[in-house]
Amino acid sequence: xxxxxxxxxxxxxxxxxxxxxxxxxxxxxxxxxxxxxxxxxxxxxxxxxxxxxxxxxxxxxxxxxxxxxxxxxxxxxxxxxxxxxxxxxxxxxxxxxxxxxxxxxxxxxxxxxxxxxxxxxxxxxxxxxxxxxxxxxxxxxxxxxxxxxxxxxxxxxxxxxxxxxxxxxxxxxxxxxxxxxxxxxxxxxxxxxxxxxxxxxxxxxxxxxxxxxxxxxxxxxxxxxxxxxxxxxxxxxxxxxxxxxxx
Amino acid sequence: xxxxxxxxxxxxxxxxxxxxxxxxxxxxxxxxxxxxxxxxxxxxxxxxxxxxxxxxxxxxxxxxxxxxxxxxxxxxxxxxxxxxxxxxxxxxxxxxxxxxxxxxxxxxxxxxxxxxxxxxxxxxxxxxxxxxxxxxxxxxxxxxxxxxxxxxxxxxxxxxxxxxxxxxxxxxxxxxxxxxxxxxxxxxxxxxxxxxxxxxxxxxxxxxxxxxxxxxxxxxxxxxxxxxxxxxxxxxxxxxxxxxxxxxxxxxxxxxxxxxxxxxxxxxxxxxxxxxxxxxxxxxxxxxxxxxxxxxxxxxxxxxxxxxxxxxxxxxxxxxxxxxxxxxxxxxxxxxxxxxxxxxxxxxxxxxxxxxxxxxxxxxxxxxxxxxxxxxxxxxxxxxxxxxxxxxxxxxxxxxxxxxxxxxxxxxxxxxxxxxxxxxxxxxxxxxxxxxxxxxxxxxxxxxxxxxxxxxxxxxxxxxxxxxx
Numbered sequence: 001x002x003x004x005x006x007x008x009x010x011x012x013x014x015x016x017x018x019x020x021x022x023x024x025x026x027x028x029x030x031x032x033x034x035x036x037x038x039x040x041x042x043x044x045x046x047x048x049x050x051x052x053x054x055x056x057x058x059x060x061x062x063x064x065x066x067x068x069x070x071x072x073x074x075x076x077x078x079x080x081x082x083x084x085x086x087x088x089x090x091x092x093x094x095x096x097x098x099x100x101x102x103x104x105x106x107x108x109x110x111x112x113x114x115x116x117x118x119x120x121x122x123x124x125x126x127x128x129x130x131x132x133x134x135x136x137x138x139x140x141x142x143x144x145x146x147x148x149x150x151x152x153x154x155x156x157x158x159x160x161x162x163x164x165x166x167x168x169x170x171x172x173x174x175x176x177x178x179x180x181x182x183x184x185x186x187x188x189x190x191x192x193x194x195x196x197x198x199x200x201x202x203x204x205x206x207x208x209x210x211x212x213x214x215x216x217x218x219x220x221x222x223x224x225x226x227x228x229x230x231x232x233x234x235x236x237x238x239x240x241x242x243x244x245x246x247x
Numbered sequence: 248x249x250x251x252x253x254x255x256x257x258x259x260x261x262x263x264x265x266x267x268x269x270x271x272x273x274x275x276x277x278x279x280x281x282x283x284x285x286x287x288x289x290x291x292x293x294x295x296x297x298x299x300x301x302x303x304x305x306x307x308x309x310x311x312x313x314x315x316x317x318x319x320x321x322x323x324x325x326x327x328x329x330x331x332x333x334x335x336x337x338x339x340x341x342x343x344x345x346x347x348x349x350x351x352x353x354x355x356x357x358x359x360x361x362x363x364x365x366x367x368x369x370x371x372x373x374x375x376x377x378x379x380x381x382x383x384x385x386x387x388x389x390x391x392x393x394x395x396x397x398x399x400x401x402x403x404x405x406x407x408x409x410x411x412x413x414x415x416x417x418x419x420x421x422x423x424x425x426x427x428x429x430x431x432x433x434x435x436x437x438x439x440x441x442x443x444x445x446x447x448x449x450x451x452x453x454x455x456x457x458x459x460x461x462x463x464x465x466x467x468x469x470x471x472x473x474x475x476x477x478x479x480x481x482x483x484x485x486x487x488x489x490x491x492x493x494x495x496x497x498x499x500x501x502x503x504x505x506x507x508x509x510x511x512x513x514x515x516x517x518x519x520x521x522x523x524x525x526x527x528x529x530x531x532x533x534x535x536x537x538x539x540x541x542x543x544x545x546x547x548x549x550x551x552x553x554x555x556x557x558x559x560x561x562x563x564x565x566x567x568x569x570x571x572x573x574x575x576x577x578x579x580x581x582x583x584x585x586x587x588x589x590x591x592x593x594x595x596x597x598x599x600x601x602x603x604x605x606x607x608x609x610x611x612x613x614x615x616x617x618x619x620x621x622x623x624x625x626x627x628x629x630x631x632x633x634x635x636x637x638x639x640x641x642x643x644x645x646x647x648x649x650x651x652x653x654x655x656x657x658x659x660x661x662x663x664x665x666x667x668x669x670x671x672x673x674x675x676x677x678x679x680x681x682x683x684x685x686x687x688x689x690x691x692x693x694x695x696x697x698x699x700x701x702x703x704x705x706x707x708x709x710x711x712x713x714x715x716x
Contacts, residue, residue, distance in 0.1 A: 053667075053671050055667055056663060056667065076670070076675075076676075077667060077670035077671050078670040078671075078673050078674055078675050078676070078678075078679075080671075081670070081671055081672055081673040082673050086671075087671050089668060089671075092668070093662070093664060093665045093668040093669075095665065095669075095682065095683065095686050096686050096687065096689075097685065097686025097687055097688070097689030097690060098682060098683075098685065098686040098689070106674070106682065107669075107672035107673055107674065110672065110673035110674050110675075110678065111672065111673035142686070143686075159672065163672070163673075
């Protein structure tokens with residue numbers, strides 16, 4: 001079954017209407033698949049993730065986004081999350097005065113619309129944190145405040161596991177991470193992945209892909225996907241770069 | 248509309264609990280501001296002559312003084328239309344059952360008698376101009392602790408009251424304190440004898456229920472050497488179209504090695520002009536803690552002054568103000584370091600939205616005779632939109648080099664990216680803002696007694712509810 005279906009998507013920047021970013025992008029993701037988007041800086045990778053989530057920074061000027069058959073183009077961000085899409089941010093926010101535990105509980109309840117069973121929920125959080133090599137004491141700390149870059153990214157993966165979406169979009173989750181942290185993030189993705197959900201990984205590097213079974217790799221250049229291949233395409237890019245695709 | 252469920256504390260609350268007015272006609276209302284009215288009030292209260300003399304002198308002073316030439320505009324205040332004295336019931340009682348039912352009903356809704364049972368050593372309740380209820384547990388009375396209405400204090404402990412009354416806040420401090428001393432009625436008198444400690448707080452609740460009226464309560468607290476006290480005051484009023492005026496006065500005396508924690512949750516209705524004056528003198532190694540939450544009123548002008556008179560005296564000041572549509576909250580503090588090794592810690596936050604204005608004025612004065620003093624001031628403002636305003640206006644006067652001083656001020660608008668982030672986790676825009684505001688207020692909420700922290704969260708929810716999109 002098709003989860004995500006993007007047709008001819010075009011966007012401009014909110015603060016510069018002359019800046020065309022996505023210029024007719026097409027992308028289909030089915031249940032059970034892992035997709036990777038690679039591309040040079042400024043090609044529109046993060047814009048794509050943010051546009052799917054109706055970020056106020058971008059304006060959609062054409063095309064459509066469907067999720068599980070339903071048109072979600074321009075739907076409000078919270079409603080998109082409730083449909084079952086998750087995005088791991090490149091630069092996660094800090095929320096002073098709100099503990100990680102409180103954040104996880106609040107967001108879980110928002111996404112599911114149900115009250116969590118506190119005992120079971122606490123156990124689940126503890127288990128996932130241990131699998132992600134996160135110090136459990138962090139649950140009582142203010143959300144992301146004083147967390148290192150690596151801890152913030154692990155926290156994004158923790159949220160993905162807790163919120164358990166149908167589609168997870170990981171926007172450069174691996175950037176700036178050391179080798180061990182990248183392994184932990186890959187482990188988190190493997191924990192999450194099953195036949196009924198899907199992952200879209202936006203990345204510059206193939207390190208995060210090493211232990212993952214990748215179904216499709218897309219090359220995004222100048223707002224369009226110009227080539228799609230299997231997992232081996234990522235390695236070619238890693239070795240040869242994008243020069244072949246940039247005119 | 249979906250309610251923000253964050254702490255599971257507060258559900259299905261509305262402002263209605265503050266809006267109850269079901270009230271029989273008040274027995275007596277006096278209007279205007281004349282010598283005759285002051286004489287009548289004084290006679291009603293059976294006051295000694297020296298008190299009437301203060302009232303009359305204050306009236307004189309009031310007419311001679313000008314409105315402040317800074318801060319919010321209050322020129323529309325028309326005292327001739329204001330009920331300057333409203334007496335709701337005959338006499339004051341010691342059992343909630345004896346409070347007239349309609350008045351008790353209002354305090355019930357505010358949770359006042361209930362919190363006394365649960366967590367307080369004593370409590371008092373003022374309705375309009377007069378205290379309707381006052382009680383203190385027997386064991387505390389035996390220890391020599393005094394907690395009465397101000398009028399009772401004047402009647403039963405005249406020497407003690409006379410010794411301190413108007414000594415912290417002089418009648419010519421500013422125009423509206425002169426008005427206060429002319430019309431003062433109600434309030435609390437507290438005396439904690441040497442080395443006495445209370446394990447639970449005392450609480451006075453002030454309710455201004457009559458429309459177009461003024462409330463001028465006077466609170467006088469003396470914490471004698473080595474004694475400890477926690478005192479809580481709460482204030483609320485229903486919403487009316489007519490302007491109400493609150494010009495209360497709080498005089499605090501914290502003696503050597505004594506400590507006082509003075510907490511206020513102010514939730515006046517948005518037709519209130521809140522011109523309140525608070526001052527504390529702190530003796531050697533004494534400590535005053537101010538914990539304030541300001542949510543209500545149309546205009547507030549309130550700058551508690553702490554005078555650190557004894558070596559090693561301390562002040563800790565924690566404040567949060569929340570200004571919504573049509574509100575101008577001009578608050579702040581004054582601290583005078585008047586002895587060596589005195590210290591002050593200030594943690595102030597303000598939130599403004601829908602065109603509300605928050606101004607925080609801090610005025611710190613370290614005198615020559617206060618070497619080795621330490622000051623740490625932090626002021627943070629959060630604006631929820633671009634039509635609201637927040638200002639911090641610091642004035643620091645440091646007369647000695649031998650001082651440790653840190654002053655940090657941060658003003659910012661709520662981050663669109665943070666809201667987007669939270670919305671991507673399923674929170675609506677309203678819920679996202681509420682969560683951020685709750686987090687911003689959290690360090691302050693922690694300082695409040697737990698019931699009041701809950702009330703504070705409830706007020707934040709009420710303020711944010713329905714205001715967005």
